Amino acid sequence: MRPLRTGQRKHHGVSLGFLALSLTTACCLQSQGVSLYIPQSTINATVKEDILLSVEYSCHGVPTIEWKYTSNWGVQKIVEWKPGAQANISQSHKDRVGTFDNGSIQLFSVGVRDSGYYVVTVTEHLGSSQFGTIVLHVSENTAEEIELQDVEC
Numbered sequence: 001m002r003p004l005r006t007g008q009r010k011h012h013g014v015s016l017g018f019l020a021l022s023l024t025t026a027c028c029l030q031s032q033g034v035s036l037y038i039p040q041s042t043i044n045a046t047v048k049e050d051i052l053l054s055v056e057y058s059c060h061g062v063p064t065i066e067w068k069y070t071s072n073w074g075v076q077k078i079v080e081w082k083p084g085a086q087a088n089i090s091q092s093h094k095d096r097v098g099t100f101d102n103g104s105i106q107l108f109s110v111g112v113r114d115s116g117y118y119v120v121t122v123t124e125h126l127g128s129s130q131f132g133t134i135v136l137h138v139s140e141n142t143a144e145e146i147e148l149q150d151v152e153c
């Protein structure tokens, strides 16, 4: 009896999953060719950390992915690439950025000056695109150290 019940439950789960997937697909096809998922849109970090700006896209074919950095100083292009091909990293971020096939980038050993808005744009071959933003706060000290300093004062 037990294996049969497990089997039924599994089947139920698969059906629901498939339904959800179908709905998502229908939704994306209606609005845009590209869909973009950003699990965490605000990241708090401390100096010297390696930070993953994590995204996941889906679209038809191989898109072009572009990341830009926006702060009070203006807009700066960080990197542009097609998954599977070599990334074109701008001079300002040379040797400081790694790219992943899902569109994510990693920033190595961040500084306070890396704080700001990171805008990713995924553009399909046919021209439709989708963008998203991740806000990065880089602070000098950890929260605990700041609290300690307050106590000392």
Ligand SMILES: *[C@@H]1O[C@H](CO)[C@@H](O)[C@H](O)[C@H]1NC(C)=O
Binding pocket: 042, 043, 044, 137
């Ligand atoms: C980041 O820090 C701010 C306060 O500085 C806090 O409000 C926010 O919840 C934090 N976010 C995360 C993802 O930890």
Ligand SMILES: *[C@@H]1O[C@H](CO)[C@@H](O)[C@H](O)[C@H]1NC(C)=O
Binding pocket: 037, 039, 052, 054, 055, 056, 100, 102, 103, 104
């Ligand atoms: C994208 O890929 C990286 C590296 O494999 C992974 O760590 C990250 O979780 C992925 N992002 C999402 C949103 O799946």
Ligand SMILES: *[C@@H]1O[C@H](CO)[C@@H](O)[C@H](O)[C@H]1NC(C)=O
Binding pocket: 077, 088, 089
């Ligand atoms: C890389 O980017 C720079 C600046 O955006 C551009 O001038 C150059 O042509 C690009 N190189 C390649 C190989 O795409």
